[in-house]
Amino acid sequence: MNEVIRNLLERRTIRHYKEKQIAEEELQWILQAGLYASTAGGRQSPVMLVCQDKEINEQLGRINRAAFGQANSDGIHFVSQAQKSIADDDAIRSGFYGAPTVVTLFAPSSWLYGVNDCTSVAVNMTLAAWSLGIGSCYVSRAEETFASELGRKLMREAGIEEHYMAHVCLCLGYPDGETGVAKPRKEGRIKFVR
Numbered sequence: 001m002n003e004v005i006r007n008l009l010e011r012r013t014i015r016h017y018k019e020k021q022i023a024e025e026e027l028q029w030i031l032q033a034g035l036y037a038s039t040a041g042g043r044q045s046p047v048m049l050v051c052q053d054k055e056i057n058e059q060l061g062r063i064n065r066a067a068f069g070q071a072n073s074d075g076i077h078f079v080s081q082a083q084k085s086i087a088d089d090d091a092i093r094s095g096f097y098g099a100p101t102v103v104t105l106f107a108p109s110s111w112l113y114g115v116n117d118c119t120s121v122a123v124n125m126t127l128a129a130w131s132l133g134i135g136s137c138y139v140s141r142a143e144e145t146f147a148s149e150l151g152r153k154l155m156r157e158a159g160i161e162e163h164y165m166a167h168v169c170l171c172l173g174y175p176d177g178e179t180g181v182a183k184p185r186k187e188g189r190i191k192f193v194r
């Protein structure tokens, strides 16, 4: 197995982060990996907003959490036992899990492949992050989070035009505690025509 494949197989979503901010050089590599992601038509539609303001990330994370609703909390079907998600535990108050860095990906709302492009960028970034020892979590409900008054204010201040829509929030930080292991892969998900 080569190093790239190993990184792909070993990457896990991280939701417990150390307080320490990620190193600037590592952040720049992660952003660069995002810039080089595949995008529909090669249009490079996504724009990134990097937020390292603790208070703002906490406020946006709470807005994000509120947009989710209740956790499943049946105590059996965990998203992750080691790195519990808001779907696992109602006591988690921020959908950003206290991550020191959150990168939100926006694309023009009129662009048919905006969600796909932002996802493509996010995936590149999660893998680059893992290869550098940095944990990440792909977070949904970016649309609702940035439709808030605070979200719209941040967009204005950052010069992100109103017709852009947030599609993914990517949490980044050094992993804290147990990483967890991948769930067993479901059978029968690969079909061949040969």
Ligand SMILES: Cc1cc2nc3c(=O)[nH]c(=O)nc-3n(C[C@H](O)[C@H](O)[C@H](O)COP(=O)(O)O)c2cc1C
Residues within 6 Å of the ligand: 011, 012, 013, 014, 015, 079, 080, 085, 086, 137, 138, 139, 140, 141, 182
């Ligand atoms: C499209 C998509 C949306 C996701 N949304 C969330 C989310 O809102 N909150 C969260 O904690 N994790 C979210 N995740 C992370 C998944 O829960 C995680 O990838 C999954 O449980 C598998 O774990 P792994 O990444 O460690 O393999 C999302 C992942 C994807 C691909």
